[in-house]
Amino acid sequence: MLKLIKExxxxxxxxxxxxxxxxxxxPGFRGKPHHDPEQCIACAACxxxxxxxxxxxxxxxxxxxxxxxxxxxxxxxxxRCEEVCPTGAIxxxxxxxxxxxNKQDLYERADYKLASCRICGTYFAPIKEIxxxxxxxxxxxxxxxxxxxxxxxxxVCPECKRKNDVPKMVSLFQKEGSDxxx
Amino acid sequence: MTVLTEEKPxxxxxxxxxxxxxxxxxxxxxxxxxPDQVTVTVPLNSLPDVVEMLYxxxxxxxxxxxxxDERPLxxxxxxxxxxxxxxxxxxxxxxxxxYVAVHAQIPPHQPEFPSxxxxxPAAVWYEREVRDMFGLQPVGLPDERRLVLPDDWPDxxxxxxxxxxxxxYRPEPTTEDENYDFINVEGEGIVQVPLGPLxxxxxxxxxxxxxxxxxxIVDADYRLFYVHRGMEKLAESRLNYDQVTFLADRICGICxxxxxxxxxxxxxxxxxxxxxxxxxxxxxxxLEVERLHSHLLNLGLACHFVGFDTGFxxxxxxxxxxxxxxxxxxxxxxxxxxxxxxxxxRDILKEQRxxxxxxxxxxxxxxxxxxxxxxxxxxxxxxxxxxxRLEPQVARDYSPVGPTLRGSGFARDIRVLHPYCAYDRxxxxxxxxxxxxxxxxxxxxxxxxxxxxxxVERCLDEMPEGPVLTEGFAYxxxxxALGYVEAPRGEDIHWSMLGDNQKIYRWKCxxxxxxxxxxxxxxxxxxxxxxxxxxxxSIDPCYSCTERVTVVDVRKKKATIxxxxxxxxxxxxxxxxxxx
Numbered sequence: 001m002l003k004l005i006k007e008x009x010x011x012x013x014x015x016x017x018x019x020x021x022x023x024x025x026x027p028g029f030r031g032k033p034h035h036d037p038e039q040c041i042a043c044a045a046c047x048x049x050x051x052x053x054x055x056x057x058x059x060x061x062x063x064x065x066x067x068x069x070x071x072x073x074x075x076x077x078x079x080r081c082e083e084v085c086p087t088g089a090i091x092x093x094x095x096x097x098x099x100x101x102n103k104q105d106l107y108e109r110a111d112y113k114l115a116s117c118r119i120c121g122t123y124f125a126p127i128k129e130i131x132x133x134x135x136x137x138x139x140x141x142x143x144x145x146x147x148x149x150x151x152x153x154x155x156v157c158p159e160c161k162r163k164n165d166v167p168k169m170v171s172l173f174q175k176e177g178s179d180x181x182x
Numbered sequence: 183m184t185v186l187t188e189e190k191p192x193x194x195x196x197x198x199x200x201x202x203x204x205x206x207x208x209x210x211x212x213x214x215x216x217p218d219q220v221t222v223t224v225p226l227n228s229l230p231d232v233v234e235m236l237y238x239x240x241x242x243x244x245x246x247x248x249x250x251d252e253r254p255l256x257x258x259x260x261x262x263x264x265x266x267x268x269x270x271x272x273x274x275x276x277x278x279x280x281y282v283a284v285h286a287q288i289p290p291h292q293p294e295f296p297s298x299x300x301x302x303p304a305a306v307w308y309e310r311e312v313r314d315m316f317g318l319q320p321v322g323l324p325d326e327r328r329l330v331l332p333d334d335w336p337d338x339x340x341x342x343x344x345x346x347x348x349x350x351y352r353p354e355p356t357t358e359d360e361n362y363d364f365i366n367v368e369g370e371g372i373v374q375v376p377l378g379p380l381x382x383x384x385x386x387x388x389x390x391x392x393x394x395x396x397x398x399i400v401d402a403d404y405r406l407f408y409v410h411r412g413m414e415k416l417a418e419s420r421l422n423y424d425q426v427t428f429l430a431d432r433i434c435g436i437c438x439x440x441x442x443x444x445x446x447x448x449x450x451x452x453x454x455x456x457x458x459x460x461x462x463x464x465x466x467x468x469l470e471v472e473r474l475h476s477h478l479l480n481l482g483l484a485c486h487f488v489g490f491d492t493g494f495x496x497x498x499x500x501x502x503x504x505x506x507x508x509x510x511x512x513x514x515x516x517x518x519x520x521x522x523x524x525x526x527x528r529d530i531l532k533e534q535r536x537x538x539x540x541x542x543x544x545x546x547x548x549x550x551x552x553x554x555x556x557x558x559x560x561x562x563x564x565x566x567x568x569x570x571r572l573e574p575q576v577a578r579d580y581s582p583v584g585p586t587l588r589g590s591g592f593a594r595d596i597r598v599l600h601p602y603c604a605y606d607r608x609x610x611x612x613x614x615x616x617x618x619x620x621x622x623x624x625x626x627x628x629x630x631x632x633x634x635x636x637x638v639e640r641c642l643d644e645m646p647e648g649p650v651l652t653e654g655f656a657y658x659x660x661x662x663a664l665g666y667v668e669a670p671r672g673e674d675i676h677w678s679m680l681g682d683n684q685k686i687y688r689w690k691c692x693x694x695x696x697x698x699x700x701x702x703x704x705x706x707x708x709x710x711x712x713x714x715x716x717x718x719x720s721i722d723p724c725y726s727c728t729e730r731v732t733v734v735d736v737r738k739k740k741a742t743i744x745x746x747x748x749x750x751x752x753x754x755x756x757x758x759x760x761x762x
Contacts, residue, residue, distance in 0.1 A: 003558070078428050079527075
């Protein structure tokens with residue numbers, strides 16, 4: 001018993017004064033994901049990787065918007081979004097004090113404009129994503145001709161691309177004729 | 183089914199030879215998933231005999247039972263009884279240890295199979311679960327009550343059948359009453375007491391019914407699974423392979439990482455993926471860090487239940503160091519979110535290594551002081567010695583795991599029996615005791631704590647350089663294998679079969695407490711009710727708040743409902759029996 005009292009006295013007060021004083025986090029602690037809407041291209045990689053569906057992407061084809069949203073009520077702080085983000089738009093902050101008075105405050109959202117197809121005019125992909133792909137292509141060291149060709153394809157929706165592919169293939173077959181076995 | 187690893191030597195093939203010698207043509211097929219994992223196919227009717235021979239004549243322990251709806255693959259249901267076969271006597275030294283899965287097919291037009299439970303009692307919970315989840319009837323099973331599904335669940339809806347339901351479907355309750363049949367003791371007419379609603383706020387509810395004669399417990403029955411979360415269904419319906427690791431974390435609030443490693447191992451083994459050595463060491467370190475804080479938690483609780491709350495506070499103060507360690511090494515106070523299939527996501531850097539070693543030093547010193555103090559408290563030995571006895575024969579019959587089993591004289595620890603991660607690369611020893619009581623189980627945890635401290639130190643010293651994640655492998659449909667981890671409470675066993683749509687086809691996870699619960703009944707018998715909370719805590723069950731207890735006096739045929747808080751108070755103070 002004496003030993004116990006001695007130990008208790010030696011240790012003194014172990015309880016920290018938190019929340020009246022800030023508490024220290026270990027470096028590398030994973031807290032609330034921080035989203036930089038400027039950096040984000042709305043590619044949806046994070047929403048696909050997110051195990052608990054905290055991150056979602058919804059597409060409004062009528063209005064031409066893609067909406068990125070995060071619901072903190074579901075987040076498990078795994079940081080998969082940070083790992084898969086191609087532009088570094090999501091990073092996990094050390095922020096862990098997430099209590100809110102109103103459930104709506106747990107939601108965060110950002111809207112991105114969609115580009116419309118050069119041929120048929122339907123919305124098909126976020127403008128920023130297309131710009132990002134174009135910037136990557138410009139740096140890839142392609143020849144000027146090939147680059148112009150590929151860049152023009154970026155403005156076409158997948159459906160029109162498919163339709164255009166058919167006449168293109170046909171003309172290819174006709175050109176190379178004997179080489180191609182049907 | 184193909185032989186994956188023909189070039190590696192198979193362990194324990196002699197057990198299969200013995201099976202063939204006894205059963206001959208009844209062994210229809212034999213396929214090896216790993217050098218120490220084999221699946222043998224037998225006709226449905228020989229299932230009980232084959233499992234019994236492996237269990238009792240070849241030193242087998244029941245690891246898990248997996249049912250699988252393989253109708254989309256081959257038109258049949260399948261059932262796998264997985265045993266860790268370890269040999270008896272001299273065999274156990276030389277024979278090697280092997281996981282044998284006894285597999286049989288069940289035709290959909292006659293969805294029943296012969297129950298193994300009359301021959302091997304350890305199978306009882308598994309067979310009840312298979313009946314609930316797959317609608318496969320174990321013929322001859324002595325206990326036909328539901329285990330997993332709620333009492334108000336529709337009769338013919340079996341969630342894990344592939345064609346039964348969407349994972350988001352929530353059927354209407356079929357009845358207003360709670361109609362679970364608790365056992366009757368020895369034919370005495372005992373009044374069944376309908377219980378009030380469960381507190382939905384309590385995180386892990388269970389309902390105990392103790393049958394008492396005066397102060398002594400004659401028998402016990404309990405209903406659990408009030409918080410079954412349907413994780414297996416969720417995993418096969420919505421998540422991809424890597425996402426399941428994060429779900430596996432959340433099976434348990436304490437030993438989540440053990441589940442995570444077990445799941446990852448099962449998939450890696452099914453595909454034959456080589457996990458880099460450094461990742462193996464990191465996993466070992468994190469598993470042991472988990473054991474550090476888990477064992478300190480249980481030691482703290484042991485203090486609390488004997489009324490030594492200062493000790494409880496002190497153990498939790500020291501435990502905080504282990505939590506800080508976890509926070510630093512994994513980025514989360516719980517060791518969550520570190521694994522992917524193929525390795526880990528986070529390396530251990532030099533600075534972290536230094537801090538960890540410093541923390542370990544402090545942990546060892548302070549825990550030594552506390553454990554000594556704990557044992558010198560006169561109350562402790564008096565309250566725990568010879569209380570809550572788990573007789574070796576009961577242990578043998580029910581395959582309990584972890585410190586619960588090791589406290590009854592069996593030195594079974596799968597870190598040694600079936601080494602995984604880096605456990606065969608660092609020196610350590612298995613702790614076991616012969617006392618069969620609460621004291622033994624508590625002492626084992628204390629000693630294992632110090633083993634873990636040394637093990638983490640050794641791993642940090644001997645960790646090789648190199649990558650921590652293997653990438654660029656392709657998933658192959660319908661491969662399956664077993665993953666296993668010795669969690670702080672005993673072994674966690676995961677069985678995974680891969681699918682053809684980037685999702686798992688069947689994931690069966692078995693937590694350690696699942697094997698310990700059925701044996702608890704025998705540990706409670708003959709003890710006074712004031713010891714009941716202490717006994718329950720001594721198996722360190724994966725749940726904390728037994729919501730309330732019904733006590734039935736067999737002589738007065740009177741039932742009393744005692745709130746759990748009251749039971750706990752009585753356990754601590756041992757004054758003012760709630761029955762009077």
